[in-house]
Amino acid sequence: MKITKLTTYRLPPRWMFLKIETDEGVTGWGEPVIEGRARSVEAAVHELSEYVVGKDPARINDIWQVLYRGGFYRGGPILMSAIAGIDQALWDIKGKVLGAPVYQLLGGLVRDRIKAYSWVGGDRPAEVIAGIRKLMEIGFDTFKLNGCEEMGTIDTSRKVDAAVATVAEIRSAFGDSIEFGLDFHGRVAAPMAKVLIHELEPFRPLFIEEPVLAEQSEVYARLAAQTHIPLAAGERMFSRFDFKRVFADGGISIVQPDLSHAGGITECVKIAGMAEAYDVALAPHCPLGPLALASCLAVDFVSRNAVFQEQSMGIHYNQGAELFDYVRNKDDFRIDGGYFRPSDKPGLGVVIDEELVIERSRTAPDWRNPIWRLHDGAVAEW
Numbered sequence: 001m002k003i004t005k006l007t008t009y010r011l012p013p014r015w016m017f018l019k020i021e022t023d024e025g026v027t028g029w030g031e032p033v034i035e036g037r038a039r040s041v042e043a044a045v046h047e048l049s050e051y052v053v054g055k056d057p058a059r060i061n062d063i064w065q066v067l068y069r070g071g072f073y074r075g076g077p078i079l080m081s082a083i084a085g086i087d088q089a090l091w092d093i094k095g096k097v098l099g100a101p102v103y104q105l106l107g108g109l110v111r112d113r114i115k116a117y118s119w120v121g122g123d124r125p126a127e128v129i130a131g132i133r134k135l136m137e138i139g140f141d142t143f144k145l146n147g148c149e150e151m152g153t154i155d156t157s158r159k160v161d162a163a164v165a166t167v168a169e170i171r172s173a174f175g176d177s178i179e180f181g182l183d184f185h186g187r188v189a190a191p192m193a194k195v196l197i198h199e200l201e202p203f204r205p206l207f208i209e210e211p212v213l214a215e216q217s218e219v220y221a222r223l224a225a226q227t228h229i230p231l232a233a234g235e236r237m238f239s240r241f242d243f244k245r246v247f248a249d250g251g252i253s254i255v256q257p258d259l260s261h262a263g264g265i266t267e268c269v270k271i272a273g274m275a276e277a278y279d280v281a282l283a284p285h286c287p288l289g290p291l292a293l294a295s296c297l298a299v300d301f302v303s304r305n306a307v308f309q310e311q312s313m314g315i316h317y318n319q320g321a322e323l324f325d326y327v328r329n330k331d332d333f334r335i336d337g338g339y340f341r342p343s344d345k346p347g348l349g350v351v352i353d354e355e356l357v358i359e360r361s362r363t364a365p366d367w368r369n370p371i372w373r374l375h376d377g378a379v380a381e382w
């Protein structure tokens with residue numbers, strides 16, 4: 001079998017799908033994208049396609065190594081997202097050829113289901129109580145919200161109190177009937193992270209995500225030394241080589257590689273294994289679409305240290321399309337009481353409505369994250 005063609009479709013809300021065709025009619029789908037830089041990843045996919053077209057799709061490991069090591073300059077969000085989507089599509093093809101779900105090809109199920117969690121509250125955590133109530137009605141009991149709005153390197157106690165008040169409101173409304181992670185989203189610098197984490201300790205969030213920016217990862221160990229709250233990070237790390245420093249330095253209790261940013265299934269399964277060796281939990285990042293989610297689930301179902309799975313139903317970014325809009329058989333994603341159960345469909349187990357994808361790709365927006373500014377006009381971390 002030979003790969004014949006790679007086609008990309010940028011789509012609402014801010015996603016991109018990749019279709020890989022072969023000379024025997026088997027096709028595979030992946031989701032290479034960096035939110036806000038879809039066109040850059042699209043160019044990278046087509047640049048890398050020179051190394052893929054004409055090759056045997058079964059040789060996923062060799063194709064991965066050529067795509068990664070074949071460039072003198074490597075790593076980073078754009079190239080590793082391009083490789084991720086190609087890798088996902090190749091695993092989809094392999095599963096379809098062999099008539100097995102990807103998790104079977106990776107050694108079979110290590111669990112019967114994986115807990116899902118949902119976003120609430122949007123960019124500026126508001127209306128979280130109503131959002132949580134609505135999602136609890138359909139079985140969710142685990143959530144994530146932004147932990148704060150923009151925060152200066154040194155900021156006021158009023159800003160800290162505003163962040164704490166939202167969390168206090170959640171705990172007083174729901175007690176311990178729910179769990180929630182707080183995503184600092186890299187908005188908080190090291191000095192304020194110490195203060196904010198200290199003030200949040202009594203409310204026992206399930207985890208605090210990106211307590212500081214990934215480029216400040218050496219701070220994680222210091223923050224972890226001052227708190228009992230598990231720290232999480234990973235959506236802005238793009239390979240084993242980024243994660244190995246975090247494992248060596250310590251401080252992170254939950255790693256969150258993104259299956260569409262960190263080299264795909266081939267790479268993230270290895271990151272999961274590294275994490276297990278350090279007794280670190282795995283919770284793949286996934287604010288994206290159905291192919292990214294299916295790829296996360298493939299890794300969750302073979303990684304004993306996987307603990308919960310992000311998914312984007314109702315996320316504040318999904319303007320113009322929802323998680324399963326492009327999926328023919330929505331029941332292929334088996335959600336049961338706030339858990340995902342494994343699909344027995346081959347490959348990634350997702351049948352894409354290609355006609356709809358082609359039609360909607362004609363009006364793909366160029367989504368951009370907002371540029372925030374502090375009270376004094378300086379750029380704030382969003």
Ligand SMILES: O=C(O)[C@H](O)[C@@H](O)[C@@H](O)[C@H](O)CO
Binds near residue numbers: 035286310
């Ligand atoms: O944890 C999450 O889902 C993320 O932090 C998410 O909010 C961002 O990754 C966003 O997708 C960037 O545009």
Ligand SMILES: [Mg+2]
Binds near residue numbers: 183185209210235
């Ligand atoms: Mg995050």
